[in-house]
Amino acid sequence: MSAAGTARLPMFAGVAAGFKSVARYLRGVLGADAYENYLEHYRRLGHQHAPMTEREFWRDHTDRQDANPQGRCC
Amino acid sequence: MAGMSGGDGGARGTGAQLTEEPDLPDTAVDEEVLEAEDRKWTPAKIGIWAGIALLGGISWVMLAIVRGETVNAIWFVFASVCTYLIAYRFYSKYIQKHLLRPNDRRATPAEYKADGKDYVRTDRNVLFGHHFAAIAGAGPLVGPIIAAQMGYLPGTIWIIIGVVLAGAVQDYLVMFFSMRRGGRSLGQMAREELGIIGGTAALVATLLIMVIIVAILALVVVNALGESPWGVFSVGMTIPIALFMGVYLRYLRPGKVMEVSIIGFVLLMAAIIGGGIVAETEWGAAFFHLDKVTIAWGLIVYGFIAAILPVWLLLAPRDYLSTFMKIGVIVMLALAIIVVRPEITVPAFSEFASRDNGPVFPGALFPFLFVTIACGALSGFHALIASGTTPKLVEKERQTRYIGYGGMLMESFVAIMALVAAISIDRGLYFAMNAPAALTGGTVETAAAWVNSLGLSGVNISPDLLSQTAANVGEESIVSRTGGAPTLAVGLAHIMQQFIGGTALMAFWYHFAIMFEALFILTAVDAGTRVARFMLQDSIGNFVPKFKEHGWRPGAWLCTAIMVGAWGAVLLMGVTDPLGGINTLFPLFGIANQLLAAIALSVCLAIVAKRGTFKYLWIVALPLAFAAVVTITASYQKIFSSTPAVGYFANNAAFSKALADGKTEFGSAKSVAAMEAVVRNTAIQGWLSVIFVVLSIIVIATALIATVKAFQDVRAGRTPHDHEDPEVPSRVFAPAGIVPTPAEKALLAEWEKLPLELRVEKAGHH
Known part of the structure; x- marks a missing residue:
């Protein structure tokens, strides 16, 4: 066995x-995986200020969709 | 945006040789090496491609020539997949090599504008799935079903050949050109390439087309849910489920997208099962039994609220659900068709293929088959998706062939599967479900009698079959359930019950299918309203600048109300139309979608000409000419045909005359009010056709002028102005297709050896 x-x-x-x-x-x-991508991008660039937290990032993510809508197909 | 804003001189300007980075391996495999790989025909490779060609050829022979009493569904799968493979391997590579000439040493917007949010280099296989989920919706599931009235062969040929030469070409080109322009939208490209007149016409046409498309998609949902307590309950439940998911993602566990999608999916299944239980109860049947007009009003109110609610609350979570369902459903459908392999008894060409008075949609095969099937063969709407999100995510230029051309082939395959599902059901049943109530009479007895009176070969349907099928799928009636969605649902239930669960599960599969179609459509309605609202705000903003501020609530609400009012009016017109709604409006949907394709291809034609690639202009000109001829002929017939069933104005005149003669009923309109409705509807539909076709002709004409001008410029030795972003050298490498080639693998290995901090680009100069 x-x-x-x-x-x-x-x-x-x-x-x-x-x-x-x-x-x-x-x-x-x-x-x-959008937040992980964002963090990776941030790590590469290395700004002075701290990266957004996960919560802040997702808020910003949907708020940007509000301001910039994308169509879905029929 | 961060990357370029520093304003470095660097390797800018067109024509400038892209300098190699000395510390990095090559960022692209040499063109000659790739071509040598392509040209190296090993015996195994020859064997595989010969096998694919042979299998594809045999399948086409089985479908088109042998076609005995029945034909097995598996031949549809083989014929389409083999054709796609050959087109992808040979034709799309031909376009790549001669027309687009991608340069992998050049950075894509995802690299030079990288911001970690909108511009993110995305793995090509992930992006393929992402792009596919964005382009595929309810369209390819509806058009082929309605077109099945003509038999299976015309639709099959158009879906497969159309995608290879037109649909996939359009998607690929638009994506590539948008990528070269930093992910600019189709509207912006039209403005740049065609000038103010062509650009404005393209914008207005796009706006109107979106209204029509949203309205008709909404009509499909209304038709599927009318008088269906089960459907109303389970689809209605998607709203609280999405709201819950939205709150969960915003406040409880931000970012746990996969987790919330699985929870949402489980709740969705519970809503489908619960719908069956609720519809069985007396109160449930009474409360959720809604007529179509009520549902249409509900949808209009919903559409307005959904479009002004923040994205996180409703749109984003439902988007996750919709993507989840989309992938699941398509994999499931493909598996079921391959495992069950249903026998098809529908003839290759039906009795209606040579007539122009079919009950499901009026008009002759040419041009109306080619507008009825838009999505899956050539869909202009894709141009709006292929310019926008996806080009901002592409990692390397060469990948656009796989994502753009390949993604559209995949959608075409979905359309083929939908066609197979629809034609696997009894033909009599098909006509009883898809003909308007004005013809079927609405009851099982009258519908059966009407279908049998059509004189279709091999069709003899009993009222019992109609009531039995309705009982099996848990509906009160399936007579005149027009719009395609219910037919697909019955077809899918029919195939799936042979795969899993038997007759007992048919009702579940039926409502599962209705649910996912409604989910796709509600997302499209909501997102479409938002996009249209922004377009309207920008247009009004040219005169009243305040409207350009998207955060300005009164402007946003007013423009949302205008857009919802516009599609809502068309929806109500379709729902209350005495002639059957979907039958008269669906051609308008197809024409609108194909005209958008003609606009997109016109923009591509002008760009190709300005690049000086005249020898290969035909690659764009061919689908453009076809789309233009089909849509302009269809519009012409809709406007000028003297056959009332086909021509909107002929119908208008016939009903006006009947009213003037004092008749109280005429044709399928049984009252004066109904006759007046027909007069009103046909006038609106007719004038819409006129506006569409005029706008499109303006766009095509401006594109032709731009093309001729580019030709003259090149002959006179001038370089036409192109609007591409400046060249920036790339600092990354990724393979182009699904699987890396040997040369790509070797280069990848070199990159693997590099220390991690060197392997990724240092974007910008911060």
Whole structure:
């Protein structure tokens, strides 16, 4: 049993990794990773003032959508 | 914006050689290396492409020539996918090489304007999904179904060939040119390239077209929800669910988008199941049983409130839900069709293919089939999406082929699947569902008698089948459920119940389909109203500057009210139309959408000419000419045809004459009020057609003038002024397609070796 279990382990690890990459992809498509992208951009640039917190960022995110609406297709 | 605002001299100006960064690996694979890769035909590669070509060829033969008693749905999948693959590999590369000539050593707006918010370099595969979710909506799920009246072959050919030569070309070109211009919108590009007259005509046309498109999408929802307590309940529940998600994301757990989307999805499923339970109860059936006029008014009030509420409360959360559902539904539909492989009994060309009096939409195959199927083959609306968000996110220029051309191929595939779902149901059922109540009489007996009287080969429907199907999908009646959505829902339920759950789950699948279509459409209605409101505010702002301030509440509310009033009026006109609403208005939707495509392609034509690529101008001219001929012919017939079913003014004259003669009923209008409604509606529809076509002809004409002028300039040795952003050297590398090529892999490996702090660009000079 244990031998079979260890034999299966890499497969499970593979499935888990596959699942994770699907989840990461979906997050990207949904735009759920916008804050991480912002932080990464911020880190690269290195302004003097602190970056927006997650809460501030998402407020700003939707408020900018208010000011700059994008169409959805039919 | 941050990157460029410093105002460095650097490598600016067109024609300037982009200097290599000495500390970095190459930012692009050499053109010659890429071409050598393309030209290297190994036996395996030859085998694969020969196999694809052979399979595609066989599938087309099965669909178009063999077509025995039945044809299996799997041939639709093979014919379309093989054609897409060949077009993507050969035609889009041809366009890339000769017409667009992307330069990966040049930074994209996402790099040189990087701000971490609007301009963000996005992984190409993620952006593909993102772009696809933004372009695909209810359109490709509705048009092919309505067009199925002519049989499956005309629609299939147009969807597949149309996307390859027209739709995907338009999306690709607009995206590329917008990217070269910092993500400018179609309207701004039209203004720059076509001058003040063409630009203004394009703007007004776009605004009017948006009104029509929103109104007709709303009409599809109203038709699907009328007299359907289950549908009204479950779709209505999406509003509180979205509000909850909005509050959750704003106050409880900001940024947890995936989490809230999953919660929202579970609630959505609960709303569908709950709808079935509520509709069973006496109070539920009474309370949620609404007629179409009430639903239309509800939608108008909703549209106004939704468009003035802050984005975070309703639009953003529903957008997440809609994207989530979109991907899920499409994967599910594809799997179901491949697993179930339904047999199709619909003929390739139906009896109505050669006539102009079909019950589902009037008019002859040419041009009306080509306007009925807009989304999925050629959709002008995409030009508004492809210029705007996506170009600001593209990482490398060469990726636009995959995202722009490839993304549209994907939408076309959705349209093919919708067509398959619609034609997998009984043909008699199809006509009973899609003909207006004026023809079917509204009851199962009259509908069955009417369908059988059409004399369609192999069609003999019993009233029992109609009532049984309605019972299976949990509706009171499915007779004259026009608008395409209910037919798709029945088709999807029919296929899915063979896949999962059997007849017992048909009602669930039906309402699941209605739910996602309504979700897509409500998002489009809400976002469309907002965009139109901004456009109107900007236009009025040219005369009354105060209106340009988007934060000014009275202006925003007034303009929102005007836009909602405009589409609301068209919606009510469609709902109360004695002739059947969707049947008379849907052609207008298609014409509007295709005219927008003609406008977008006109702008592309002018740009291509100014780039001096005359030899390959035909790549743009071909779809432009086709779209122009189709839409202008369709408009001409809608305006001048003497057949009342086709021509708006002929119908208007017929009903006016009947009224003048003192008749109290005429055709399908059973009262004087109904006759007056027809006179009013046909006049409005007719004049709208006139305005659309005139505006579009102005845009096309200005584009042709710009093209000729560019030609003369080039011959006289002058360089036409182009409006591209200045060239900025790129400091990043990413592959162009789904999978990196060997040369791209080798270059990627070089970048991997670089220390992390060097691997990303130091944007701007802060």
